[in-house]
Amino acid sequence: MNFHGIDLNLLVAFDALMSERNVSRAAVQVGVSQPAMSAALSRLRKLFGDPLFLRSAKGLLPTPRARDLAEPIAQALLQIESTLVEKPTFLPGKAALTFKLGLSDYPAFVLLPLLLQALAEIAPGVSLNVHAFTDRDHAVDLLDAGVIDAAIGVPPTQADGRILTRRLLRDEFVTIVSSGHPAARHGMTLRNYLDLPHVLVSPEGELYGLVDQALAQQGRKRKLGLTLPQMFAVPAIVARTSMSATVLKRVARYSPAGQELMLFPPPVQLPEVVFDLIWHRRSDSHPAQCWLRNFIDEQARFL
Incomplete structure (x- = not known):
């Protein structure tokens, strides 16, 4: 050769x-x-x-x-x-460092408390510096620039060998109403669903979402009572009004208002939502970064 x-x-x-x-x-x-x-x-x-x-x-x-x-x-x-090259072993219990983590709203709400609880027990000297992002490809920009070590969000649209991903979480949509609402007693048929005013979560402010697309295919349309840019206030709003909403299941269950809600399968078919752990190839073999990704993966399995 x-x-x-x-x-x-x-x-x-x-x-x-x-x-x-x-x-x-x-x-x-x-x-x-x-x-x-x-x-x-x-x-x-x-x-x-x-x-x-x-x-x-x-x-x-x-x-x-x-x-x-x-x-x-x-x-x-x-x-x-x-x-x-013999790589050093990363010892989380003795480490004193800060990981920079990019989180969209959903993993910050459902996973971050679990991560912090486990870190306090396993790696008390390790802290997290969280950076928010909303656009799925913004996470790629943050990774490229070295602003974050890893991100958790919906899969980026930029398919490229320098950006690596691992499936982390899956969730499904549920339709929610107040536990005292008549619909909670009579069930959530499509007819009942269409009779209700609805909360639409629309980050872009559009008056049209996944539910509306599915209804339009059947030649139907729902009534909107409220449109807002994020879903984490929705359970509390629904619990105190006559409105209905369709949100991710963990958002409803983990909400402080979760006990005041009834959850139903949506009366239209909606896709499952997935969230990936995302990192840059430059950090793929770094011992501390490998530990961080495996730690996040292990904690996500408790959800």
Whole structure:
């Protein structure tokens, strides 16, 4: 086997460029100057006979050739690293550090209290710095910029080898009314459902949601009594009014008003909602980051 002309440091530079999509950040990751990283990119282009990365407003965009090379090169470097470098063991009970975690509203509501309770017992020296996001691809931007170590939210639309995901939570929609409402005694038929005023959760302020789409397919329409941008106030509102709402089951169950509600399957078919654990490939093998992801995964199983 002849590796003449191939410098393994060039493959490290390629992996960093693929991960960071920015020459300056890739240079910092590898520990070289920006001119040195630019020179490495020039050599990579000659080696593979391809531009590999093209400049854009969003940073360096990999060419199809670069995308084809990314996974084999990353795996090869990981294999070399695992053979030559002994990684330190992460001891959560003795650690004193802060993890930066990106959370959308739902995992902050249902999972964060559980995480903090477990951290106090397992890793009392570990704290969390939570960053909020609403747009699913904003989490990718935060990971790219190194603002957060990991995120929990709906799967991003940007499918790319530098962003890794693991399925963490699933939830389903339920229709809720006050436990004292007549519908709580008579059941939630589609006819009863359409007779009620409804709360619509619409982050964008639109007067149309998943339920309305499903009803429109049947040529039906519901009456809206309230539209608001997030769902966590909805259970308390429904418990104290004659309105109905369709929300995720854990939002209703974990609400302080949960005992004042009756839960029914929605009278229309709605999709299941999934939430992923999301992280950047640059932190995939870091011992502390691996522990954090496994810890989150283990705690999520109690939900």
